Amino acid sequence: MSRALHDAATGTLFGVALNYKGLLEQRLAEFEQAPYQKPPVKPVLFIKTPNTRNGHGQPVVYPKGVERLQAGPALGVVIGKRATRVSAEQALDHVAGFTIVNEFSLPEESYYRPAVKAKCRDGFCVIGPELVPVAQIADPHALDIRLFINGEVRQQNSTANLVRGIAQLIAEITEFMTLHEGDVLITGTPEGRVDVQPGDQVEIEITGLGRLANPIVAEQEAH
Amino acid sequence: MSRALHDAATGTLFGVALNYKGLLEQRLAEFEQAPYQKPPVKPVLFIKTPNTRNGHGQPVVYPKGVERLQAGPALGVVIGKRATRVSAEQALDHVAGFTIVNEFSLPEESYYRPAVKAKCRDGFCVIGPELVPVAQIADPHALDIRLFINGEVRQQNSTANLVRGIAQLIAEITEFMTLHEGDVLITGTPEGRVDVQPGDQVEIEITGLGRLANPIVAEQEAH
Numbered sequence: 001m002s003r004a005l006h007d008a009a010t011g012t013l014f015g016v017a018l019n020y021k022g023l024l025e026q027r028l029a030e031f032e033q034a035p036y037q038k039p040p041v042k043p044v045l046f047i048k049t050p051n052t053r054n055g056h057g058q059p060v061v062y063p064k065g066v067e068r069l070q071a072g073p074a075l076g077v078v079i080g081k082r083a084t085r086v087s088a089e090q091a092l093d094h095v096a097g098f099t100i101v102n103e104f105s106l107p108e109e110s111y112y113r114p115a116v117k118a119k120c121r122d123g124f125c126v127i128g129p130e131l132v133p134v135a136q137i138a139d140p141h142a143l144d145i146r147l148f149i150n151g152e153v154r155q156q157n158s159t160a161n162l163v164r165g166i167a168q169l170i171a172e173i174t175e176f177m178t179l180h181e182g183d184v185l186i187t188g189t190p191e192g193r194v195d196v197q198p199g200d201q202v203e204i205e206i207t208g209l210g211r212l213a214n215p216i217v218a219e220q221e222a223h
Numbered sequence: 224m225s226r227a228l229h230d231a232a233t234g235t236l237f238g239v240a241l242n243y244k245g246l247l248e249q250r251l252a253e254f255e256q257a258p259y260q261k262p263p264v265k266p267v268l269f270i271k272t273p274n275t276r277n278g279h280g281q282p283v284v285y286p287k288g289v290e291r292l293q294a295g296p297a298l299g300v301v302i303g304k305r306a307t308r309v310s311a312e313q314a315l316d317h318v319a320g321f322t323i324v325n326e327f328s329l330p331e332e333s334y335y336r337p338a339v340k341a342k343c344r345d346g347f348c349v350i351g352p353e354l355v356p357v358a359q360i361a362d363p364h365a366l367d368i369r370l371f372i373n374g375e376v377r378q379q380n381s382t383a384n385l386v387r388g389i390a391q392l393i394a395e396i397t398e399f400m401t402l403h404e405g406d407v408l409i410t411g412t413p414e415g416r417v418d419v420q421p422g423d424q425v426e427i428e429i430t431g432l433g434r435l436a437n438p439i440v441a442e443q444e445a446h
Contacts, residue, residue, distance in 0.1 A: 012272050014339075045339035047270040049235050051401050063399065084345075116237075116268035122307075122401050176286065178274050178345050 005131040006055075008096050009078050011182030013048035013125055015103060016169060017114055019188025021161045026191055043164060043172055046114035048103065048125040048186065056128035059217040060104055062198045063121055069216070071196050072103035072189040073147045073204040075140065075159050077166055078131055083179040091170035094179070097133040098140060100204050100212040101186045102126040107193065127184065129210050136208065141165055143207040145190065149200050157190035159206075228354040229278075231319050232301050234405030236271035236348055238326060239392060240337055242411025244384045249414055266387060266395055269337035271326065271348040271409065279351035282440040283327060285421045286344055292439070294419050295326035295412040296370045296427040298363065298382050300389055301354055306402040314393035317402070320356045321363060323427050323435040324409045325349040330416065350407065352433050359431065364388055366430040368413065372423050380413035382429075 018024050018040065032038070054060060062069050080096025103125055106118040137143070140159060147155035164172065169185060179185075196202055198218040205211045241247050241263065277283060285292050303319025326348055329341040360366070363382060370378035387395065392408060402408075419425055421441040428434045 012274070014272075042340065047272060047339065049237075049270060049400070051235070051403065116270065117265065117399050120400050176340050177272070177343050180274065 002130045008131050009184050013184045015046040015186045016188045017044040019163045020190040023191035049120045051122050052125035054123040054126040060214045061219050064219045068107050070193040074101040074189050075187045076101035077185040079179045079183040083174045086174050088167040088171040091167040097131045100209050146205045148203040154194045225353045231354045232407050236407045238269040238409045239411045240267040242386045243413040246414035272343045274345050275348035277346040277349040283437045284442050287442045293416040297324040297412050298410045299324035300408040302402045302406040306397045309397050311390040311394040314390035320354045323432050369428045371426040377417045
C-alpha cells in the first residue's frame with residue numbers, strides 16, 4: 001500500500017454488515033424469525049482484527065480445510081480525527097479519505113453473529129492501494145464498485161445503494177464509542193458475494209480510488 | 224497498570240463467551256432453539272476494541288441512556304510469542320503471563336452475537352494491575368476469582384470451572400488465526416454477572432494476581 005495509506009490506516013478495522021439495500025432485502029425474511037423478529041435498527045458491526053491486515057499485491061491465503069472463501073468489495077473510510085458523538089453534519093470533518101477494502105470471509109449461514117472464525121483469518125482484510133483525500137471525491141455515495149476475478153467482472157454495485165451513508169454511520173457509531181485517527185470503516189459489501197479459488201487474481205475497482213489487486217494462494221503445509 | 228503489563232499487553236483483546244461451565248449450562252436451552260439448534264462446538268470469540276482499554280484505578284464511565292451495566296471478572300492470558308497452529312501441549316510456551324481483566328458489558332438478551340455496541344464502549348476493558356509471569360502461578364486452572372462491589376463479595380467462582388482451559392483455547396484459536404505477542408485472551412466471565420451503578424467501587428481479586436479496582440462514574444454532559 002502507499003506510504004500515505006500505510007501511515008493513515010493504522011487503527012481498528014470496523015466492518016458494517018448488511019449495509020447494501022439489495023443485501024438487506026434478501027435477508028428480511030431471516031430477520032423476521034427468532035431470535036430477532038425484526039430487521040436491525042442500528043448498524044451491525046464486526047471487527048477485522050489486526051492479523052487480518054493485508055496490502056495491495058500481497059497474496060491472500062485460502063485456508064486449508066475450508067470449503068468456500070468469498071471476496072468482499074467495500075468502500076473504506078479512513079478516520080482522520082478523533083470522533084465522539086459527532087452529528088451527521090460534522091461527520092465528514094473527521095474523515096481523512098477513502099480507499100478500497102477487500103474484506104474476505106468464509107460464507108456464513110447466519111448474519112446474526114459475524115464470527116471471528118469466518119472474518120478474522122490472517123490476511124483477510126486487504127486495504128489499498130491509495131488513500132484518496134476527501135476533497136478529491138465529489139460524491140462518495142455515487143461510486144461504482146466492481147469485482148474482477150481473472151479479469152472478468154463478477155460483482156458490481158454502487159455506493160448509491162448503501163443503507164446507511166458515511167455520515168450516518170459515523171454519527172450512529174460515535175453515539176456509543178469513540179473513533180480514532182487511523183480507524184477504518186468498511187462500509188459494507190454488496191449482495192452477490194463471489195467465491196474465489198487458489199490461483200485466482202482478485203481485483204476491486206472503485207471510481208476514483210484505483211484498483212486493488214491480490215492473488216489467492218493455497219495454504220502451504222506447516223513448516 | 225504496571226509498566227511491565229503496559230509494555231506486554233499491547234495487542235488485540237480477544238473475549239471468549241460462554242466459557243464457564245455454570246454459564247454454559249444455563250444457556251443450553253437457548254442453544255437448542257433456532258438458529259443454532261445445538262451448543263457451540265468451538266470457542267465463541269468476540270473482540271474488545273482498542274478504545275475499550277482501561278487501567279487499574281481509572282474510572283469506568285456508565286454511559287448515558289443505558290439501563291444496565293455489568294462487570295465481567297475474568298482471567299487474562301497475555302501472549303508472549305507469536306502462535307500459529309500450536310498444539311495444546313506447546314500452547315503455554317507462547318504465554319508471557321497472567322493478569323486480571325474486568326470486561327464490562329451491557330447485558331445482552333442473546334449470546335448469538337456479542338454486539339460491538341454492548342462490548343466496545345470506551346473504557347470497557349480494564350486490564351491489570353500486574354503482569355504475573357507464568358512460572359509464578361502453579362496452576363492457572365485453580366484460581367479463585369472474586370468480584371467485590373463496595374467491599375462486598377458479589378460474584379465468585381474458580382478457573383477450575385473453565386469450559387476450555389488456557390492451552391485448549393490457544394490451540395483452537397490458533398488453528399484458524401495467528402496470535403501475536405501482546406494479544407490478550409479474556410478467558411471468560413462466570414455466570415451471575417452483577418450490575419454496577421455510578422458511585423460503585425468495583426474490585427476483582429484473582430489468586431496470585433492481586434486486585435484490580437475501578438470506580439464507576441456517571442457520564443458527563445458533552446463538552
